[in-house]
Amino acid sequence: xxxxxxxxxxxxFLQTLLMVGTSAVIALSVGLxxxxxxxxxxxxxxxxxxxxxxxxxxxxxxxxxxxFIILLVALLPVTRFIVxxxxxxxxxxxxxxxxxxxxxxxxxxxxxxxxxxxLIEAARAMGCRRHHIVRHVLIPEALxxxxxxxxxxxxxxxxxxxxxxxxxxxxxxDLAIRYGYERYETRVMFEVIVILIALVTLIQxxxxxxxxxxxxxx
Amino acid sequence: xxxxxxxxxxxxxxHIVFERLHKRxxxxxxxxxxxxxxxxxxxxGEVFGIIGRSGAGKSTLLRTINALEVPDAGTVTVDDxxxxxxxxxxxxxxxxRIGMIFQHFNLLSSKTVNANVALPLRVAGLARPxxxxxxxxxxxxxxxxxxxxAYPSQLSGGQKQRVGIxxxxxxxxxxxxxxxxxxxxxxxxxxxxxxxxxDINRRLGLTVVLITHDMAVIREICDRVLVLxxxxxxxxGEVWRIFGDPAAEATRALLRPLLHDLPAxxxxxxxxxxxxxxxxxxxxLRYGGDSSADGVALADLAALHPQARLLHGGLDRIRGxxxxxxxxxxxxxxxxxxxxxxxxxADHIEVLGYVVTGAR
Numbered sequence: 023x024x025x026x027x028x029x030x031x032x033x034x035f036l037q038t039l040l041m042v043g044t045s046a047v048i049a050l051s052v053g054l055x056x057x058x059x060x061x062x063x064x065x066x067x068x069x070x071x072x073x074x075x076x077x078x079x080x081x082x083x084x085x086x087x088x089x090f091i092i093l094l095v096a097l098l099p100v101t102r103f104i105v106x107x108x109x110x111x112x113x114x115x116x117x118x119x120x121x122x123x124x125x126x127x128x129x130x131x132x133x134x135x136x137x138x139x140x141l142i143e144a145a146r147a148m149g150c151r152r153h154h155i156v157r158h159v160l161i162p163e164a165l166x167x168x169x170x171x172x173x174x175x176x177x178x179x180x181x182x183x184x185x186x187x188x189x190x191x192x193x194x195x196d197l198a199i200r201y202g203y204e205r206y207e208t209r210v211m212f213e214v215i216v217i218l219i220a221l222v223t224l225i226q227x228x229x230x231x232x233x234x235x236x237x238x239x240x
Numbered sequence: 241x242x243x244x245x246x247x248x249x250x251x252x253x254x255h256i257v258f259e260r261l262h263k264r265x266x267x268x269x270x271x272x273x274x275x276x277x278x279x280x281x282x283x284x285g286e287v288f289g290i291i292g293r294s295g296a297g298k299s300t301l302l303r304t305i306n307a308l309e310v311p312d313a314g315t316v317t318v319d320d321x322x323x324x325x326x327x328x329x330x331x332x333x334x335x336x337r338i339g340m341i342f343q344h345f346n347l348l349s350s351k352t353v354n355a356n357v358a359l360p361l362r363v364a365g366l367a368r369p370x371x372x373x374x375x376x377x378x379x380x381x382x383x384x385x386x387x388x389x390a391y392p393s394q395l396s397g398g399q400k401q402r403v404g405i406x407x408x409x410x411x412x413x414x415x416x417x418x419x420x421x422x423x424x425x426x427x428x429x430x431x432x433x434x435x436x437x438x439d440i441n442r443r444l445g446l447t448v449v450l451i452t453h454d455m456a457v458i459r460e461i462c463d464r465v466l467v468l469x470x471x472x473x474x475x476x477g478e479v480w481r482i483f484g485d486p487a488a489e490a491t492r493a494l495l496r497p498l499l500h501d502l503p504a505x506x507x508x509x510x511x512x513x514x515x516x517x518x519x520x521x522x523x524x525l526r527y528g529g530d531s532s533a534d535g536v537a538l539a540d541l542a543a544l545h546p547q548a549r550l551l552h553g554g555l556d557r558i559r560g561x562x563x564x565x566x567x568x569x570x571x572x573x574x575x576x577x578x579x580x581x582x583x584x585x586a587d588h589i590e591v592l593g594y595v596v597t598g599a600r
Contacts, residue, residue, distance in 0.1 A: 144346035147306055147417075148360040148407065149336040151328065158359060162350040239349045240393025 030197065035217065037111050037192035042179045045118040049179070050172055052119070053126030056082065058156065060127065061134040068142075068152045085124040090182050093121050094189060101189075114191035118182055126175040133167025134160055166237035173229025177222050194218055254281035255415065255447045256305055261314035263300050263471075274300040275311070276471040284414075287441050287448040289458040289479070291494055292468035298451040301468065302417055305449065306338045307331055318415070336364065339408030339446075343420035345400040347392040347407075353379070354388040357406045364411070378406040382436065398429035405436065409444075416440070418450035422457060434460045455494050459483060459558055467491045483556065484528035484563035484587075500553040500565050502592060510593035519596040520569040522551070525586035529561030536562065540585045545570040569595070 060082070062068040063075040088096070094117045098108045101116040137160055145155045161168070184195020194214050202211020263275040274297040282288045290298045303309035304316045307323050316323045318334065326334060347356050357378055361371045379385045382402040392400055401421060408416055418437065422430040438461045441448050452458065458465050458479055465482055467474040469490035475482065486492045492499075502510075510522065527536060536555065541548065553566035566586075572594055 138346070140342060140344055140346040141348060143308060144340070144342060145359075146308060147335055147338070147340040148363075149332045149411070150360075150363050151332060154363040158363065159348060163348060165350060236350070238391040238393055240391070 031213070031217070034192060034194045034197040034214075037196075038180065038183055038194045038221075041111055041114050041118060041183045041186060041191060041193055042176065044112075044115045045122060045179055045183075046172075046176055048115070048119040049122035050126055050175065053123045053175070054130050054168065056123060056127040057130035057134055058160070060131050061160070062152075062156060064135075068155060082124040082127055085120065086128065088121075090117070090121050091185050093117050094185065109190045111191045111193070113189050114183065114186035114193075117189075118179060118186060121182060122175055122179055125178060126171060129171035129174060130164075130168050133164040133171060136167065137163045166233045166239070169229060169233040169236060173226060173233070176225050176229070180218065180222060180225075253284050255284040255319065256282040256449070257315075257317045257320075258301075258304070259315045259317075261301070261304065261316065262312045263297070263304070263309065264312050273297075273471045275304075278314075278468075278471075278473050280466055280473065280476055282447060282449060283464075284447055285441070285445050286463045287438070287450070287461050289462035289465040290449065290451045290468060291453065291455065291458055291465055292451075292474075292490070293453060293494070295470075296468040297471040298468050299419060302419060302449060302451050305415070305417060306335050306340060336360070336411040337413050338415045338417060339411070339413040340417040340419065341401065341404040341408050341421045343423045345392070345397075345404045345424075347400055347403055349392055352389050352391055353384065353395070353403050356392065356403055357410055360407060360410050374410060375406075378410055381409070381440075382406045396429075397425050398432060401425065401429075401433050402436070405433075405440070409440070412444075413446065415447045415449065418448065420452055421450065423452065423454070430457070431460075437461060453494070455483075455498050459498070459556065463559065467494065478559070480529045480558040480561035480563055483558055484526075484530070484561070500567070502567070503552055506551065506567070506595070509595045511596065512593055514572055514594045514596060517596050519572050519594050521572045521575045521594055522592045523568045523570065524590045524592050525553075525566045525568060526588040526590070527555060527563050527565070528587045529558065529563035530587060534560075534562065536566075536585075541566075541568070544568065544585065545574045547571055547574075567592070 056078075060075065060078060063071040063078070065072040065075070085093075094114075097117045097120060100120075101113050102108050104116055105112050107113055141159050141163060142155055145159045150158065183191070183193050184199070186193060187196030187199055194217060198211045198214035201207040202209075202214065258281070259279050261275050261278045262273070264271045265274055266272075276297075278297075278301065290301060292298045300309050304311050305318065305323070307326065310324065318338070321334075323334065348359070351359065354375055357375045358371050361374060366374075375388075376385070379388055382405055384399060384402050384406070387395060387399065387403075392403065395403065404421075416437075421437070422433050425433060434457065437448060437450075440446060441461075448461075450457070450462070462479050464477060465479050466476040467482070467488060467490055469488065474488040474490045475486070482491060483495065486495055506522065541550065548568055548570045551567040551569050553564060555562050555564035555566075575591070
């Protein structure tokens, strides 16, 4: 029984980046869109549709409630339809994205909801149309919180990606489980964890720096 | 009740007209009448104040002008056009003719001063050079040209309100709505903001509608004032008249901090009757601002009695009218003959009571 070669680590690292990166682009953009829709259709907001809002909110909660590992299996038919296969790195992108969309949507919704209603009133008074308010007031004012939420979501995605090993997606988490847990190679697990800590720390710092740059609230 | 109001009819053409306005909110203990059957008109080019305690409905009333609030009944017309029933496009056009400033400034924290003032023009689709020119002019007007690239969090309260004013004026509006615009500012900054508003009113000929709970603000810049009490029109008229002779209890309550009421120590020593002891009568002379004379002649006061003393009081000059109240002490023995003369000295006189000699 031999230790994995260096290229195994590199391959696993790249698989994690690919999985998380692709899922992030999908989950964060769809999640943000969902959060905006949830915010502006709430009663008393810009485009009030309380019944639609409640329905959408329930759908979001359903997806939030299902554990990722179950979602992974339950979504197999969907994954096969979209990617053509249920195995491999790309196959993991589908459940990973779908599980993180509602997660980020809820975080983003909190930031959007906290935008001072006085600012929206001022925008209405100055002759902004509603879509102007979304674009020029709601999103820019919530941006520090939206970016902060992206950081949290990215890190949650790295965690979830470890479970994607179950569909043969590879990645760092999978490496740690196969060598470290199943073959009792504790060193491999330890090394993978160090890499993950470095990755998470990097994302956290970058995210905080970015959020600070957008934050002019003083 | 309309007939009893003074200075009720606007002096020139009405700009904004409110007719039988009602607005209800559903509160936990049943409906709350924020505005109840309020009718009045605001003239073009005047500075009009709406005053009342918090919860009197002034904020709701102000917001019906640019349809941020929609009344349950009654109409608001701006230049004879009813505000209710405008579609979004027409409403946007109306709002571009009505600037608004706020108690908490409501500037976008994510945008620079320049971008905040430019936003109303950007969303109106103006070209970049035109926007830059107009924003530059306005920052000049409010004296903040050097802060164009600062963020609101780097400004003081007074500077933030100046940015708010620049933003409100960027579309060259005909009406400026001020929602407690100085309530979050210290007294000195309040004075400078009020001076700026007065200056804008004179130079640009804007109709200014402001709401406040502070009578000093009304005295400082308003031509006419409407007093609201629990959503109802309490009284209305020219500011100097309301100050000189407030008719409603709500007005008197709001005026109290500014009135020269009887000082507590004097009130303690005051008796209704001297009972034969030697003492002084305390007279209150009130000036409503009606008299043709400008100010109060010192000679008239001196003529009251050789030993008359001015104890307390003051006069305010509001739009050229002197009004206020003075407390004067004269020997009680001289009271009767004095009363003939005081008729010339003040608009109203009243004997508040007597102070026994040596009591103080």
